[in-house]
Amino acid sequence: MKQDGLFVRLSAHRLFAGMSEEDFSRALIMLDAHRRAYARGEYLHRMGEPLSAFGMVLLGTVQVYSDDPDGRGMMMANVAEGGSFGESLAFLAVPRAPVHILTTTGCEVLWLRTASLRTPSSDPFVFLLRDRFTAMLATRTLEMNDRIQILSKLTLRDKLTTFFTEWERRTGSRTFTVPFDRAALSDYLGTNRTALSRELSNMQNEGLIEYYKNSFKLLC
Amino acid sequence: MKQDGLFVRLSAHRLFAGMSEEDFSRALIMLDAHRRAYARGEYLHRMGEPLSAFGMVLLGTVQVYSDDPDGRGMMMANVAEGGSFGESLAFLAVPRAPVHILTTTGCEVLWLRTASLRTPSSDPFVFLLRDRFTAMLATRTLEMNDRIQILSKLTLRDKLTTFFTEWERRTGSRTFTVPFDRAALSDYLGTNRTALSRELSNMQNEGLIEYYKNSFKLLC
DNA sequence: CCTCTTCTGTTGCAAATGCAACCTTTTTTC
DNA sequence: GAAAAAAGGTTGCATTTGCAACAGAAGAGG
Numbered sequence: 001m002k003q004d005g006l007f008v009r010l011s012a013h014r015l016f017a018g019m020s021e022e023d024f025s026r027a028l029i030m031l032d033a034h035r036r037a038y039a040r041g042e043y044l045h046r047m048g049e050p051l052s053a054f055g056m057v058l059l060g061t062v063q064v065y066s067d068d069p070d071g072r073g074m075m076m077a078n079v080a081e082g083g084s085f086g087e088s089l090a091f092l093a094v095p096r097a098p099v100h101i102l103t104t105t106g107c108e109v110l111w112l113r114t115a116s117l118r119t120p121s122s123d124p125f126v127f128l129l130r131d132r133f134t135a136m137l138a139t140r141t142l143e144m145n146d147r148i149q150i151l152s153k154l155t156l157r158d159k160l161t162t163f164f165t166e167w168e169r170r171t172g173s174r175t176f177t178v179p180f181d182r183a184a185l186s187d188y189l190g191t192n193r194t195a196l197s198r199e200l201s202n203m204q205n206e207g208l209i210e211y212y213k214n215s216f217k218l219l220c
Numbered sequence: 221m222k223q224d225g226l227f228v229r230l231s232a233h234r235l236f237a238g239m240s241e242e243d244f245s246r247a248l249i250m251l252d253a254h255r256r257a258y259a260r261g262e263y264l265h266r267m268g269e270p271l272s273a274f275g276m277v278l279l280g281t282v283q284v285y286s287d288d289p290d291g292r293g294m295m296m297a298n299v300a301e302g303g304s305f306g307e308s309l310a311f312l313a314v315p316r317a318p319v320h321i322l323t324t325t326g327c328e329v330l331w332l333r334t335a336s337l338r339t340p341s342s343d344p345f346v347f348l349l350r351d352r353f354t355a356m357l358a359t360r361t362l363e364m365n366d367r368i369q370i371l372s373k374l375t376l377r378d379k380l381t382t383f384f385t386e387w388e389r390r391t392g393s394r395t396f397t398v399p400f401d402r403a404a405l406s407d408y409l410g411t412n413r414t415a416l417s418r419e420l421s422n423m424q425n426e427g428l429i430e431y432y433k434n435s436f437k438l439l440c
Numbered sequence: 441c442c443t444c445t446t447c448t449g450t451t452g453c454a455a456a457t458g459c460a461a462c463c464t465t466t467t468t469t470c
Numbered sequence: 471g472a473a474a475a476a477a478g479g480t481t482g483c484a485t486t487t488g489c490a491a492c493a494g495a496a497g498a499g500g
Binding site for chain 2: 074091128134135138139144145
């Protein structure tokens with residue numbers, strides 16, 4: 001596999017942080033990395049099939065969706081550049097993944113297999129990789145806690161303020177651009193697109209925020 | 221530490237499944253296990269402090285709560301007998317845990333430290349334990365996905381049917397008892413206690429379910 | 441057995457919001 | 471650059487549901 005620029009782009013990722021370029025290459029080999037480009041709207045994975053590897057987004061944005069029995073789609077995760085998805089399903093080798101995964105933009109994805117992480121080995125490097133992977137999962141559960149906190153709020157206004165506060169904390173700025181369009185954001189918040197538009201309008205009229213497209217500025 | 225009965229009670233847990241009693245004892249030593257009893261309503265952990273170990277509930281039920289900035293408590297997890305909590309916070313050694321943990325009944329908890337899981341070692345047994353622990357985390361993220369699905373539903377009726385369907389799947393029966401009282405259940409579903417009571421009544425009147433206390437029977 | 445506490449259910453009301461219908465703006469495609 | 475498609479906004483209306491207040495039932499402790 002060509003590794004052009006991969007080291008530069010991924011050396012900050014928590015899975016590879018602090019590795020030398022040699023170790024990084026070694027990690028990619030161990031994880032049987034392969035790289036693939038996808039068009040906008042293309043499926044990376046279909047529900048009901050096993051996920052043989054987890055993905056790391058090199059370019060673009062992918063979304064993890066779960067279909068309700070009644071067909072209403074539900075976004076489980078929105079993964080931007082540098083993010084990853086499917087770690088748990090791949091690690092556990094779940095035979096029928098309960099989600100489908102698709103792109104919202106043109107994308108490039110690095111697929112990584114977890115098989116070598118589960119094979120006993122006394123190699124300290126394997127140990128390191130496994131430790132990093134476990135830490136990734138632990139971090140993921142903390143992130144999901146954040147989402148659960150938002151979804152647990154009873155009013156849309158509360159959801160939005162929690163969401164904004166989180167992004168302020170995450171970006172360290174009161175102005176930020178989120179990787180969601182309105183429909184995706186309403187999914188993420190567990191609400192309705194038009195209700196979301198309405199509430200954003202209200203908040204702008206009340207002087208709490210300003211926004212243009214997906215860029216928001218907190219005025220509070 | 222006394223291990224009376226622990227092997228019998230925990231040998232089915234995914235962390236220890238399939239281990240001989242000797243290996244089990246060895247695991248407890250490696251994880252620096254210690255056992256402690258708590259009274260109903262007692263705090264196992266207070267928000268803002270580091271969690272030096274994760275817990276496994278031997279007896280009773282504990283709840284993980286997160287306080288809103290505005291003080292409204294929010295239940296993040298309800299952990300019944302055989303369940304565990306705090307794995308991510310302990311593994312990552314988060315300096316100030318964002319939750320508090322308390323009992324809802326008299327409880328007995330087995331505390332387990334993750335330090336040995338992070339220390340490089342070529343011991344195959346360490347490898348096994350780490351693998352189990354990682355699988356625990358992966359399973360946890362899948363469970364949280366289920367909760368997120370429930371919380372993402374727009375109506376209380378939808379939340380309840382999803383919740384019931386999940387318990388039907390989990391227990392394999394259309395009659396089951398959940399470890400939540402009404403207040404806890406309303407927290408879990410992200411709604412209001414009285415609204416929950418109302419909707420349960422409605423569903424019973426419509427002949428969809430029957431219930432007595434925390435036991436539910438699906439009639440659909 | 442009695443008291444006190446906790447849990448659960450009911451109801452009226454006001455506020456929130458899902459939904460449908462429709463329009464405007466932006467983006468994509470050819 | 472025109473046409474088509476996608477995204478975003480607005481509004482009215484009906485439904486949902488959060489909230490408060492209260493009452494009955496069950497449980498705990500003496």
